[in-house]
Amino acid sequence: MRIAVDAMGGDKGPRATVVGAASAVIEDPSLEIQLFGPLQQLKDEISRLPRPLVAATSHMHLWDAPEVISQSMRPSEALRNGEASSMARMLECVASGDAAVGVSSGNTGALMALSRRALGMVAGIPRPAISTAIPTRNDGRCYLLDLGANVDVSAARLTDFALMGEIMARHVDGIAAPRIALLNVGAESTKGAASVLQADVELRRISGVNYCGFIEGDGIFAGEADVVVCDGFVGNAVLKASEGLARMLVQRVQATFEAHWGSRLVGLLARPALKRLKNELDPVRYNGASLLGLAGIVIKSHGSCDAAGFHYALKRAVQEVSRDLPSRLEAELVHRRSVSSLAGGQSLPGQAADR
């Protein structure tokens, strides 16, 4: 399986992506990595690989892309001036079929815009939605979407998100009837934003989807749903606040065990347990967000992730390729729309007024 990697995105620079890619190859030698970035920088990173990872280099192919899309670049600017960037060239490699999937830790808005132009969309979806799995109680996980780029969305877009999340949870995670919920400010059907109330009505009309109604913020982590749908502003705020809170709590756990000499002693004994705990809370565990609705597979890795996190994002990429997610989305969404037209053409995703 060939994977195109934008080596230049992310706060930790190409070191994290190159080391992460190399360790993924060591784990799974069937991978071939196409690395995009300024050639000399890539060569430098390859030459600095720790000895146990050197064997991976025969599966890593370097492609020169002299420019880098910065975190602050607007999507429109990336579209106009980004052709020579590592991100754009990585996506061309996916578009041409030379790689089955692309992965980047870079600027999310630019990645969405460039991906959409390079790969196109499926089934009338106007723009990609972003989704990632977050850990829930009882060792579960839950997809949250959208996560960042679709703000002020209509009911039809929320319904799209729900259907795409449903298809992903069913095909990628093998959940027979994923529980779908809409994030709202109350569990009653009378409270909330107009678009959310309307999406609730639309989702109740759609057959064959295990739609469970509204969920409040605390329901996400309680494991009450497999897919939680909201607009990109809300999803982004919830995800980032959760990351910040988890970091704060882990620090407090550590501080608690360092506060007094008695605690310090216990802390020493408790170190293995605390380490396990920290790993469990580590957001990296589920690194690798999906750009849903593209006619190709692109994985967004967290901008602050390290090599281990990037490795995890590559695993997510392999998983989505092996389940052929875009074809599933295309087939199922188109089928739903044709059924709905036959049934009387009520307002449904892809046919709604905001397209």
Added chain:
Amino acid sequence: MRIAVDAMGGDKGPRATVVGAASAVIEDPSLEIQLFGPLQQLKDEISRLPRPLVAATSHMHLWDAPEVISQSMRPSEALRNGEASSMARMLECVASGDAAVGVSSGNTGALMALSRRALGMVAGIPRPAISTAIPTRNDGRCYLLDLGANVDVSAARLTDFALMGEIMARHVDGIAAPRIALLNVGAESTKGAASVLQADVELRRISGVNYCGFIEGDGIFAGEADVVVCDGFVGNAVLKASEGLARMLVQRVQATFEAHWGSRLVGLLARPALKRLKNELDPVRYNGASLLGLAGIVIKSHGSCDAAGFHYALKRAVQEVSRDLPSRLEAELVHRRSVSSLAGGQSLPGQAADR
């Protein structure tokens, strides 16, 4: 100081409110509590008070309110049919001046609507905003608003929230120049919802406010601001998700120390440290949300809180009364508006198109 208490709101029934109120009185015997609820139920709870709290009963006055506003009741229904409810009668007591502040754990939307009708608003604020303090890194705290009832708000409303939060942090918490931030999906001024981008422009124009620009979700817990402003949908989702995550993490900490016999032994030794930690993470610590913009003081206690949490909400009530928050809001907001009219009458809160 006289405090009117709606004894009937909250998931734990009148037990939590009556016990919480009694323990507040034991701690501060200058308090006089006006308890509202079905008389017989109140009497039953009073008669069941544990012995150390019995002395409080001479400071607790029972008022019959035969009806209860349920969690599912719509605000419009509460306005129409709620006169005989414990919530409405508690608010009448505040409106008539028989109590300095009212406290309820009940239906938030109903509380907002009934409070607004009973007490009126200050300085052209159309509806109350809800704010609560949340713990941040380095033992700090941060006010988040709005938290539940104002969805789909305009830039002018977000600016209102910012100014009200600023005044509260300055007067109630004694912070000389509170750092104010707008929650957004990116720190750059080009990304985000239109209302948030416009509020950013408005806040930059206002002199004498320490406005720090945009903040992302993780910045809330990092302690980057003293007041974080967002619409009620986003604030509610972030707050509830955070509560859910904190609960999940505390459970995992406990589970980690119970998983293996080695850990269990350590867990036994670590118990005092874990207990301290649990108290630190306890959302109850900061129970008591403010309904800002009312021409009177009303505190919303968390629906799921126990007696200790309700006690904390009463302390918050005392604090707001002693700082006379509504008068500060009225004086400062009216002053700002007159200054801004003299300066050329640009669009400012209270004068904006959506009023």
